[in-house]
Structure formats: structure tokens, C-alpha cells
Amino acid sequence: MAGRGRGTEEGGETTAGVSERLMFAHAEPQEAxxxxxxxxxxxxxxxxxxxxxxxxxxxxxxxxxxxxxxxxVSLPALRRSVAVAASTEIDRGVGFLLVPVFLAAGVIYYFSLSTEPDLYRPLAAVALMAVCAAVSRSWQKTHLVFMASLFCALGFLSAKVETWRMATPMLGSEIQTRLTGRLVTAEAMANGRVRLTIDLMSTEHPTLRYAPDRVRLSARRIPSGMTAGSMLTGYAKLLPPTGPVRPDSYDFSFDSYFSGIGGSGFFLGDPKLLAPASTAPTGAPFGARIASAVENAREGIADHIRSSIGGSEGEIAAALIVGVRAGIPEAINESMRRTGIYHIISISGLHMALVAGTIMFLLRGAFALFPDFSSRRPVKKYAAAIALASIAAYLVISGIVVAAERSFIMLAVMLVAVLFDRAALTMRNLAISAIAVILVSPHEVVGPSFQMS
Structure with a gap:
């Protein structure tokens, strides 16, 4: 039985084959x-x-x-959107992050004034803003405005208090006189001279009526055995602190004022040693004696580093470890300035973080060798506490310069947060550090070091 052909219909009838060419020959073309x-x-x-x-x-x-x-745009809708966004950010705690901003604004306003304001004015402003902020707690927007004004007034007041507390006597004009004082620091410079910081005790020929409390002088050489705490005398030329090199540039006398340096200059001859530190009169304040002991320890460490390494490398190592930078050759200083890495020889956040991080890493690794002890004790807190003590000692050895002090405060806040089981790296901790720095050293706000950090 044969199957159906292509032309077979279902009823059994067969039709002739149809050509496809003939089928589509007369088809109408489709419109393009x-x-x-x-x-x-x-x-x-x-x-x-x-x-x-x-x-x-x-x-x-x-x-x-x-x-x-x-x-x-609908203005009522825009106001509602802004209000909702602001309320959301405040609920997230952004308001606390703005506290150092308002404090810094008050500090900047104080230092931008051309005349010195009285102390009672910022005190009255702080008291008034505090009362207004307390009364307006029921009105959120008004309360926020008064709180911002309060922190600005607090920043202004902190700058005024620091200026009043320092009260550094500044030399008014250059003069030559014989001075007697107590040596605070002695730094060997790359050009062979020695830079001395001296607390003045008396002057004669002529006697200065408004003598500065502390001066910084250079000398060709100093007698052997002259260390921090020694009594010395010599004939010197005193100069007022250097002002800005050009209008609106950095004012070096500003830094001198808050460093307690009332004048600079140089000895016209070699200073003479009146009494070494061991036999100096005991009338020096207790803080001055402690500072002299720390300075002698710093110089001892720096001398050991120089003798062990030698050359300019030893001077750089001494600067990195104990902050003694006077011995670095000027050519190297200029090269580092040109390449933008001069800041690495100033003990600041990088050095403090390296010390704290190294201590914590080594201690955590050592504790890990004793798993039974580590599993039952908060070894992370132990490491943080020891790291905090280590950077405090490093701060003292480095000379307690402002940059190191600011970095210590920031790291101390983070390590204390670890001790209390809080997150160390948060914006809130950064704000706390900034608040502490502004309240302790308000003048740093207008300096490049604070702004870069």
C-alpha cells in the first residue's frame, strides 16, 4: 500500500502538482x-x-x-523635603559631627579680629547661648540654631582663654645685653652651630625692663658639660620674633607666641657655663626639673643613634625617633621640601600610628601563643592599654611637640574606645579627637598642620 502523495487530499482524490513559482508569480509586492x-x-x-x-x-x-x-517646583514641598532630610541626618547623629566645625568657626573668628576682645564678652555670649538653648528645647529648629551659636561662642572663648593663659612677653625691638638663664634645650645644627632655648633669669648692661621669659639663641659652640638644666651666661643680640615674609603670609611670631618664645638672636661670643645641671640651684620649678631630665634623655638617645648610624642618615633617624631635627643638613631638608615629603620627619600621626600598631600587633601575636590564656582573657584590651602607655611615653620622648600631641589625642581616643568595647574607627571618634584638640590648642586650627590632618 502506497502512502498519500503530496497532491492527495484527505477525501482520496488526487490533484495535479502545483508549482510554487506559479503560485506566487502574481502576488502583489509588499509595500516598503x-x-x-x-x-x-x-x-x-x-x-x-x-x-x-x-x-x-x-x-x-x-x-x-x-x-x-x-x-x-513647589516651595512648600521643597521645605518639607529639606526638613525631612535634616531630621533624618540629625537622628543619625550628624549633629555631633558638626560640633568641631562650629568650635573651629569660633576660633577662626577670634583670630581674624584686628583688636583683642575683653574676656567678659565671650563669657557673656556663652552664658546667653546656653540659656537660650536650654529654654528652646521644645522648638527643634530654634534649639539647633542656639546650639550651633553656643559652640561657636565656646570656640571663641577657648581661643581667648589660651591667649590669656600663654601671655608670652614679646621683645619689642632688637637689643644687645648680657643675659643669665637656665638651658632648656641644646640642638646641634648641620652648619656646626648650636641652637639654645634659654629661660631668662636676669639681664644686665642694659637691664631689660620688659624682658621675655624664654628666648632661642644660636652659638658657635658651647662648653662641654652644658646640658639641659645648666646655668649659663653670655653677651647676646636679641631680636623680636620674625613676622610674615610678605603680607597675608604665615606669621612666624604667631607660632612663637604660643610656643612661649619671646625673642630670638645669637650669642656674640661663646656662652659660659655657670653651673652644670647636677649642681645647679634647686630653685627651679618641679616641672622645669622634669623637663630637663626628659630633654637630657632625648639628647642621650639622639647621640647614641648618631654614633651608631653616623652621617646624615643618623640625623634623620634621630629626627624620626626623638624629634631632634636641627642636625639634618640643609641640602637634605631642601630636597625633602621640593619632593613634598618633609613632613615625614616631623613626629605626628604616621609615627604614632606605627608605634601603636606595632605594639598591638606584637602583643596580639604573643598572646596567640597561649591559647588557653587568650580564650579566657580580653587580650585585645590588654594590648590596647599597653599601646596607649607606649605612645604616651613616645610623646614625652619626642618632646611633646604640637603635632605629636594632636596625634596622641586622636590615637588615645581610638584606643580608649577599644577598652570600652566600642568601634575604634568611626566618625564620632574623629569628632571627639577634633574637639579635644581644639579645646586644648585652639591656635592650631589656623595652622597648616591641623588643617592637613
Missing amino acids: PPIQLPQPRAPAEHLPDGHGAVLPVSPTAGGGRIRKQLGS
């Missing part, structure tokens, strides 16, 4: 899709003579589109 022609360009604005290009003129020239969009 219309061609999309390019839209005509907008009128062009010719540039002035000499330019061959043309610029299309926008149909919304003159800011019509912007005006249309602004016209569709």
Missing part, C-alpha cells in the same frame, strides 16, 4: 517601510569672522527650560 528622513537642524548662529564653525541655537535659549523646571 517609509524612509525616515533626518529632521531639519535648528537655526545656526555664526561665530565672528575668522571662525568657520557654526553653533546651533537651542530652542530653549535664555534659560527657558530652567525657568520652566523651577516654576514647577
Whole structure:
């Protein structure tokens, strides 16, 4: 039985084969899709003579589109959106992060004044803003405004208090006199001279009526055995602290004032040793004796580093470890300034972080060798406490310079957070550190060191 052919219908009848060419020979051709022609360009604005290009003129020239969009904005809706966003940020704690900003604003305003204000004015402003902030607690917006004003007034007051507390007597004009004083620091410079910081005790020939309390002088050489705490005398030329090199540039006398340096200059001859530190009169304050002992320890460490390493490398190592930078050759200083790495020889956050991180890493590794002890004790807190004590000792050995002091405060806040089971690296801890630095040393706000850190 044969199957059905291609021309067989279901009823059994067979039809003749049909050619597909004949079937579609008379089919009507399909209409092609219309061609999309390019839209005509907008009128062009010719540039002035000499330019061959043309610029299309926008149909919304003159800011019509912007005006249309602004016209569709509802001011009540915009106010509600801003209020909701501000409330959300305040609930997240952003308000606390702005506290150092307002404190710094008050400090900057104080140092921008051309005349010195009285102390009672910032005190009255702080008291008034505190009362207004307490009364306006029921009105959130008003309360926030008064709180911001209160912190600005506190920043202003802290700067005023620091200026009043320092009260550094500054030399008014250059003069030559014989001075007697107590040596605070002695730093060997790269040019062979020695830079001395001296607490003045008396002057004669002539006697200065308004003598500075502390001066910084250079000498060609000093007698052997002259260390911090020694009594010395010599004939010197005193100069007022250097001001700005050009208008509106950095004022070096500003830093001298808050460093307690009332004058600078040089000895006209070699200073003479009156009494070494071991036999000096005991009338020095207790703090001065402690500072002399620390300074002698610093110099001892620096001398050991120089003798062990030698050359300019030893001077750089001494600067990195104990902060004694006077012996670095000027050519190396200039090279580091030109390459932008001069800040690495100033003990600051990098050095403090390296010390704290190294101590914590070594201690955590040592504790890990005793798993039974580590599993039952908060070894992380132990490591943080020892690291905190280590950077405190490093701060003292480095001379308690301002940059190191600021870095110590920031790291101390983070390590204390670890001791209390809080996150160490948070914006809140950064704000706490900034608040502490501003309240302790308000004048640092206007300095480049604080702004860069």
C-alpha cells in the first residue's frame, strides 16, 4: 500500500502538482517601510569672522527650560523635603559631627579680629547661648540654631582663654645685653652651630625692663658639660620674633607666641657655663626639673643613634625617633621640601600610628601563643592599654611637640574606645579627637598642620 502523495487530499482524490513559482508569480509586492528622513537642524548662529564653525541655537535659549523646571517646583514641598532630610541626618547623629566645625568657626573668628576682645564678652555670649538653648528645647529648629551659636561662642572663648593663659612677653625691638638663664634645650645644627632655648633669669648692661621669659639663641659652640638644666651666661643680640615674609603670609611670631618664645638672636661670643645641671640651684620649678631630665634623655638617645648610624642618615633617624631635627643638613631638608615629603620627619600621626600598631600587633601575636590564656582573657584590651602607655611615653620622648600631641589625642581616643568595647574607627571618634584638640590648642586650627590632618 502506497502512502498519500503530496497532491492527495484527505477525501482520496488526487490533484495535479502545483508549482510554487506559479503560485506566487502574481502576488502583489509588499509595500516598503517609509524612509525616515533626518529632521531639519535648528537655526545656526555664526561665530565672528575668522571662525568657520557654526553653533546651533537651542530652542530653549535664555534659560527657558530652567525657568520652566523651577516654576514647577513647589516651595512648600521643597521645605518639607529639606526638613525631612535634616531630621533624618540629625537622628543619625550628624549633629555631633558638626560640633568641631562650629568650635573651629569660633576660633577662626577670634583670630581674624584686628583688636583683642575683653574676656567678659565671650563669657557673656556663652552664658546667653546656653540659656537660650536650654529654654528652646521644645522648638527643634530654634534649639539647633542656639546650639550651633553656643559652640561657636565656646570656640571663641577657648581661643581667648589660651591667649590669656600663654601671655608670652614679646621683645619689642632688637637689643644687645648680657643675659643669665637656665638651658632648656641644646640642638646641634648641620652648619656646626648650636641652637639654645634659654629661660631668662636676669639681664644686665642694659637691664631689660620688659624682658621675655624664654628666648632661642644660636652659638658657635658651647662648653662641654652644658646640658639641659645648666646655668649659663653670655653677651647676646636679641631680636623680636620674625613676622610674615610678605603680607597675608604665615606669621612666624604667631607660632612663637604660643610656643612661649619671646625673642630670638645669637650669642656674640661663646656662652659660659655657670653651673652644670647636677649642681645647679634647686630653685627651679618641679616641672622645669622634669623637663630637663626628659630633654637630657632625648639628647642621650639622639647621640647614641648618631654614633651608631653616623652621617646624615643618623640625623634623620634621630629626627624620626626623638624629634631632634636641627642636625639634618640643609641640602637634605631642601630636597625633602621640593619632593613634598618633609613632613615625614616631623613626629605626628604616621609615627604614632606605627608605634601603636606595632605594639598591638606584637602583643596580639604573643598572646596567640597561649591559647588557653587568650580564650579566657580580653587580650585585645590588654594590648590596647599597653599601646596607649607606649605612645604616651613616645610623646614625652619626642618632646611633646604640637603635632605629636594632636596625634596622641586622636590615637588615645581610638584606643580608649577599644577598652570600652566600642568601634575604634568611626566618625564620632574623629569628632571627639577634633574637639579635644581644639579645646586644648585652639591656635592650631589656623595652622597648616591641623588643617592637613
